[in-house]
Amino acid sequence: MHRRTVLNVLATASVAALSLAALPTPALAAAPRLSGIDITGSSLGPDISLSYTNGKPASIKDFHGKLVLLFFGFTQCPDICPTALSRAVEIKRLLGADGQRLQVLFATVDPERDTAPLLDAYMKAFDPGFIAIRGDKAQTARTAKDFKIYYSKVASGSSYTMDHTAITYVFDDKGAIRLALRHEQTAEQCAADLRTLLQTKPTSNFLKGLFQ
Structure with missing residues (x-):
């Protein structure tokens, strides 16, 4: 091939490459920036095998139109649970009017001690x-397994405490699981993530495999 022809071909290819590079990539442009772990499309759950304190079977579907924060813990938890719930209070405040679209669910991993009246007072x-x-113990174990939550009774003096996973799952207003909020995230970061969920449609994420 003539040298000038080769140069022309290379020049044309370079211009084309630069033109394509300048175009926005739809997938990347549409991807929301989140502080939490995007688990959209995960097979976790997909629902809870527990009941409300009045004995009625509970379901994520009961809260259609709301964002649901699901946290596993126990009432005698000395630090992790109170911190997570206090953060949820602040998240709700930071969301302003959208705070009314937020529902917090606290699932006990200690049904032996966490009676219905005690849980109501704690909330x-x-x-x-x-x-x-x-x-009951079987339902708690099943739900924890469905959501990949670890929990274990640990002897403490004459009584016991519970070790458990400190993560908050977020369902969108259609009842689909979308996020895993880490315990170290601030209320401001969490509130920003929830605002993003209220404004975007779900798209499957490759990180979901970590939670399947």
């Missing part, structure tokens, strides 16, 4: 709108 100490859910 009211943080926010009257927060809801506790519980089950």
Whole structure:
């Protein structure tokens, strides 16, 4: 091939490459920036096998139109659970009017001690709108397994405490699981993530494999 022809071909290819590079990539442009872990499309759950404190079976579907924050813990938790629930209170405040579209669910991993009256009182100490859910030992184990939650009874003096996963799952207003909020995230970061969910449609994420 003539030298001038080769140069012309290379020049044309370079211009084409630069033109393509200048175009926005739809997938990347549409991807929301989140502080939490995007688990959109994950097979976690997809629902809970527990009940409300009045004995009625609980379901994520009961909260269609709201964002649901699901946290597993126990009422005698000395630090992790109170911190997570206090953060949820602040998240709700930071969301302003959208805070009314937020529902917090607290699933106990200690049904032996966490009776319905105790759970109701514990929720009211943080926010009257927060809801506790519980089950027997088998139902608790099943739900924890469905959501890949670890928990274990640990002897402590004459009694015991519970070790458990400190993560908050977020469902969007259509009932689809979307996010895993880490315990170290600030209320501001979490609120920003929730605002993003309220404004975007779900798209499957490759990180979902970590939670399947």
